[in-house]
Amino acid sequence: MARLVQKNVTTWLTSCLFAAATIVGCGGGETNPPAGTSAVAEPGANSATAPANDASSVSPQQSTANTGNSSDRPHRQNERWTDANGVEYLGEVPLDVFYDQPYMVASDQTPLAGVATNVPAQSPGGMTSGGTMSDGDLQVAADSPAVVPPADADNAAVGWTEIMPMSVLTTEVNSIRNFLNESLQSVGSYNRSMLMIAPKAASLAVLSGIVMEHPETLNWKDDAIYVRDLAKKMNLETLQPGKKDQDRLLRLFENVASILDRSKPAGLEEPEASDSYADVAEMRLVMMRMEASQKKLKTEAGSESSFTSQKEMVQHEAAILGAMTHVVTLPGYGYEDDPEFVGYAKKIVEAAREIRNASDASDFATYELALTKVSTACQECHSQYKNN
Numbered sequence: 001m002a003r004l005v006q007k008n009v010t011t012w013l014t015s016c017l018f019a020a021a022t023i024v025g026c027g028g029g030e031t032n033p034p035a036g037t038s039a040v041a042e043p044g045a046n047s048a049t050a051p052a053n054d055a056s057s058v059s060p061q062q063s064t065a066n067t068g069n070s071s072d073r074p075h076r077q078n079e080r081w082t083d084a085n086g087v088e089y090l091g092e093v094p095l096d097v098f099y100d101q102p103y104m105v106a107s108d109q110t111p112l113a114g115v116a117t118n119v120p121a122q123s124p125g126g127m128t129s130g131g132t133m134s135d136g137d138l139q140v141a142a143d144s145p146a147v148v149p150p151a152d153a154d155n156a157a158v159g160w161t162e163i164m165p166m167s168v169l170t171t172e173v174n175s176i177r178n179f180l181n182e183s184l185q186s187v188g189s190y191n192r193s194m195l196m197i198a199p200k201a202a203s204l205a206v207l208s209g210i211v212m213e214h215p216e217t218l219n220w221k222d223d224a225i226y227v228r229d230l231a232k233k234m235n236l237e238t239l240q241p242g243k244k245d246q247d248r249l250l251r252l253f254e255n256v257a258s259i260l261d262r263s264k265p266a267g268l269e270e271p272e273a274s275d276s277y278a279d280v281a282e283m284r285l286v287m288m289r290m291e292a293s294q295k296k297l298k299t300e301a302g303s304e305s306s307f308t309s310q311k312e313m314v315q316h317e318a319a320i321l322g323a324m325t326h327v328v329t330l331p332g333y334g335y336e337d338d339p340e341f342v343g344y345a346k347k348i349v350e351a352a353r354e355i356r357n358a359s360d361a362s363d364f365a366t367y368e369l370a371l372t373k374v375s376t377a378c379q380e381c382h383s384q385y386k387n388n
Helices: 002-025 060-064 102-107 166-183 187-213 221-234 243-260 283-300 304-309 311-327 339-361 364-386
Strands: 080-082 088-090
Touching (some): 166 187, 166 243, 166 311, 187 243, 187 283, 304 311, 311 339
Antiparallel strands (some): 080 088
């Protein structure tokens, strides 16, 4: 009875060794040869062409009978032998790859130093049914920094460098400043310009918010939050003709001008840092600036000659159109979770980018097509939202 048990145990161990050798040698992919060696396989080394051996039919005597054989000839997968350097092999696999006590090693849950033990769920591919990485796909370097996966690409922070070049932003802010300066110097000029002041102030608030988020520097960037707040206060109430609102707006504008000149007045009220674009600029007013860009592109660059001669204007208005359109899709306006609305906006942003590229390439045909895309997206969006 004892001899039968010993024979069974020996056969079981041999089967384990054979199975482990098969797993180690069959990864399903090609193995790169060591540096300086050829990728040509030795005769008989390809297990795909060698006849399979049934591990259960191999006796311990067979698996060890060839100990001491040289490595100059091919060896069977279950053949145990020793090379000239004294290294023992099972087939073509060195025996030192196997643990002496595999079950004890497998049951040891002690974490290794420097290796992450809690790995966040990853995307499909290497996932187990429980949402964790499978052992075969989890490779964590001991000293490598943790990689934080990016947020959803559609909700990631926008690249303001691409959508709104700082040169365009600066030019637009200066234009708004000049307009407000001329419009607020007297009651008469204020009354004549009153209907245009609100969208100009809203645009200034939006642009100041972009300055705060823009990766490029600007001499008044540190105080952009104050400009945004002052522009917001210009539209806190519906403007009325007369000296009262003219005086109020003039005081706000003078503070804005001082900040832009790098001389922030003392005693300014601290702005709400948590304000969103929707808190500082009404959507209706932002869309008025979008409409103004679209009309200007159509009327002042509607022919190939004017398109060519008005390159700077085309670049400017296309960037403003794209930036303002993107802003109304941001949280606060109420459409950030509406895929249909966001889809229309993305078409306009993309068309605005195409307009700028067409201007760079002096490609009037592409410019006309991109303008048509803007008009179509606007009409479809208005029919769905504005008219309903």
